[in-house]
Amino acid sequence: MKRTNKELLVKGVKSFGYTVLAMFMGPFLIYEAFKNEGHPFYWPVLILGIVCAILAICLGFRSVGIVMDAVFGKKQKD
Numbered sequence: 849m850k851r852t853n854k855e856l857l858v859k860g861v862k863s864f865g866y867t868v869l870a871m872f873m874g875p876f877l878i879y880e881a882f883k884n885e886g887h888p889f890y891w892p893v894l895i896l897g898i899v900c901a902i903l904a905i906c907l908g909f910r911s912v913g914i915v916m917d918a919v920f921g922k923k924q925k926d
Contacts, residue, residue, distance in 0.1 A: 853918045860914035867907040874901030 877897030881890055 850921050853921075856914060856918035860911055860918055863907060863911040863914055867904055867911050870900050870904035870907055874898070874904050 874897050877893055877900060879897075881894035881897055884890060884893075
């Protein structure tokens with residue numbers, strides 16, 4: 849019987865923490881950018897918000913993969 853890889857599970861949970869941070873920062877930055885359209889930092893803040901939103905999606909898939917590998921083990925090739 850296989851056991852859970854605790855080190856990999858901790859890595860996955862930490863990655864979920866970064867995912868949650870990016871999930872909140874992306875929409876917040878996009879909202880702030882649209883609220884201040886006349887400001888000179890409109891475009892940089894909007895771009896940063898979009899990057900955070902995309903990063904949240906990528907980190908989410910990565911985090912789920914890490915936790916799945918920790919719980920079920922890595923897939924073995926034939």
